[in-house]
Amino acid sequence: MTTSDSGASSDFIRARVAEDLRTNKWGGRVVTRFPPEPNGYLHIGHAKSICLNFGIAQENEGGVCHLRFDDTNPCTEEIEYVDSIKEDVRWLGFDWGEHEYYASDYFEQLYEWAVELVKKGKAYVCDLDAEAFKEYRGTITLPGTNCPSRDRSVEENLDLFERMRAGEFEEGEYVLRAKIDMASPNMLMRDPVMYRILKASHHRTGDKWCIYPMYDFTHGQSDSIEKITHSICTLEFEVHRPLYDWYCEALGIYHPQQIEFARLNLTHTALSKRKLIDLVEGGYVTGWDDPRMPTISGLRRRGYTPEAIRDFCGRIGVAKADSTNEIEMLEHCLREDLNKRAARVMGVLNPLRVVIENYPEDQVEEMDAVNNPEDPAAGTRKLPFSRVLYIEREDFMEDPPRKFYRLSPGREVRLRYAYFVRCVDVVKDENGEVVELHCTYDPETRGGNTPPDGRKVKATLHWVSAPHAKEVEARLFGHLFKDKRPGANGTDWLASCDPDSRQVLPKCYVEPSVANAKAGDRFQFERKGYFCVDRDSTDEKLVFNRTLSLRDTWARVQRSEKRKGR
């Protein structure tokens, strides 16, 4: 697989574009488009399409990608969605320049084209009610039959269609249909509806229209108007292609090439619009931008970077086979990006108090800490160290199993950038629960360095000085669904939704340097994962979302030890 500058791999669509360029099919032009319907929020699946369309445009000299809103159904569309879609595409890092279009801007042209087809005897007004309409259409195995109004005269059709536009009829009374073939094995070719009456006001055209064109009578012509070269869409539109072609040919207009690819599916999540709505409305998540949602806004709030998402979209490839990518792939891309750029910081999620017995009562030292070992330019910072600290509760075990080499009674570990400390006492409450550790430190290990005697420790722990610590809230997230493929083989997909996928830790401690962090800022809490500041943060208390944990080899060791039955 060859890799281009954008990081995208070559695929059958890019190969096709290259071939068209070679044969000069489109006069050297490459014009694609991303055509969302403004009736919902964009998700990671849309990102795949966005990266594909904008990517192809970028990779080719003079290539352009349009952002076009497919707004032909006023009943479900809203301006709010238009705005969120624009924000998301922009955030992903793509620029459509002045090429922002709306199918609704083509309504007049579309109407004229409809009239033209009527005049050519290729379209007619049909008065079948919904039930009869269905009967005449036939079934998947039985051909349909011509409805009586199919033979209406051109004059009468023209008059009726004009009156439909004028608002003389009620919804459902009439529709305009293309006269194709009621016996076609392709259901979409059985005289598809071109226009329906909808007495709804449109978010852009207001009440100017009461008839609205259907997707099929809009999409191809919009592509045509915009001189799109490659109209890339997902597989379910494959059966629409003959109709797409039919309209362009019947109208004798510029005819773009529709190409279909398989939409993205991801394990442990749901991507259909319907399911996402159910999650929000059912209260399974806190909203469209819940950090567990696969929506662009959810991923953004979670702390994903546009770079990671783009990298992911480039790596998964584009093909025609239905496929489900493992979410681990997405997470890998994220870790790779965040590892390079996230500033390291000390943050203790489940605090356990530690007193350094031999450390002077009121002494405070400033320890030098590296901000990002992957990026020397990120510099260093000072970390206050004192007699009372917090360490991670799970970094101590009174009775450690084999292979656990963190702190335990009598054992010595390194406190990162600070000192070697040895656990000398364990304080418990009346329930026998460990509430405090007493340790001694070795002054010769200042900075965390190996002492003159060459003594080694097997673990390095993160810590926070208690008097200097800032209390924050941390929200940890797991996969939204327990099952890899929720709803697979007839199971209830919603039952697989994991209520414990969101865990709130109200009392965590972070080092003082992050005190002025702002919403959206990203950090790596050393050894604990990547975090970003949530917008729920207040002046009094910062709220952190854990974007993703670090790769956890210890967890893996535990798993394998368990398997071995130790």
Place this chain on the structure above:
RNA sequence: UGCCGGAUAGCCAAAUUGGUAAGGCGCCUGACUCUGGAUCAGGAGACUCCAGGUUCGAGCCCUGGUCCGGCAACCA
């Protein structure tokens, strides 16, 4: 039962005009390490859906099957 499309390791996914199966993720080892992170080195894993055929040679071509997906909104 009709039409359209698809099928290459656990998951994605490559393979110029048929020339003898890339890569990534994941998994497993080992090295290194002041993050059990990162990095580096190595490894396991594919009768290319099946059965025939053409050919010196087939993942690619032909025939016949199998399985999976999509299509019967006045949604997109």
